[in-house]
Amino acid sequence: MRPLFDDGVVRDIQYVHGEVTGAMVAPLEDPSYFAQVRVDVEAGTVAWPNDLDLAPEVLHDDYEVENPLGFYDITPDRQTA
Numbered sequence: 001m002r003p004l005f006d007d008g009v010v011r012d013i014q015y016v017h018g019e020v021t022g023a024m025v026a027p028l029e030d031p032s033y034f035a036q037v038r039v040d041v042e043a044g045t046v047a048w049p050n051d052l053d054l055a056p057e058v059l060h061d062d063y064e065v066e067n068p069l070g071f072y073d074i075t076p077d078r079q080t081a
Contacts, residue, residue, distance in 0.1 A: 001037055003046060003059055011059055012075045020069050024052045028070075 001013045015028050027033045027050060040047040047053035054071065 001034075001046070003056075005056065005060055009060060010075070011073055013059060014072045014074045016070045016072060024050060025069065028052070 001015075002010060003013065004010050015034055017029055028048070033048070036049055037046050038048075039045075040053060043053060045053035045055055046059070058071075059073075
């Protein structure tokens with residue numbers, strides 16, 4: 001996924017099966033399900049149909065390169081605003 005933030009920052013985020021398992025993250029292994037990600041305007045997050053969501057702070061400046069959920073910032077030449 002490639003979120004574009006209000007300040008112009010763009011991130012390339014890749015999902016790889018992580019350490020956390022269960023009903024919430026299991027569907028993300030299916031690329032067609034992962035592609036159903038949407039912006040939840042009310043919550044200010046990105047979310048999937050099962051209500052799994054990621055806060056923008058996680059995907060922007062404070063993003064951990066590796067994390068237990070399996071989301072990785074693969075942005076080439078990563079820059080912050």
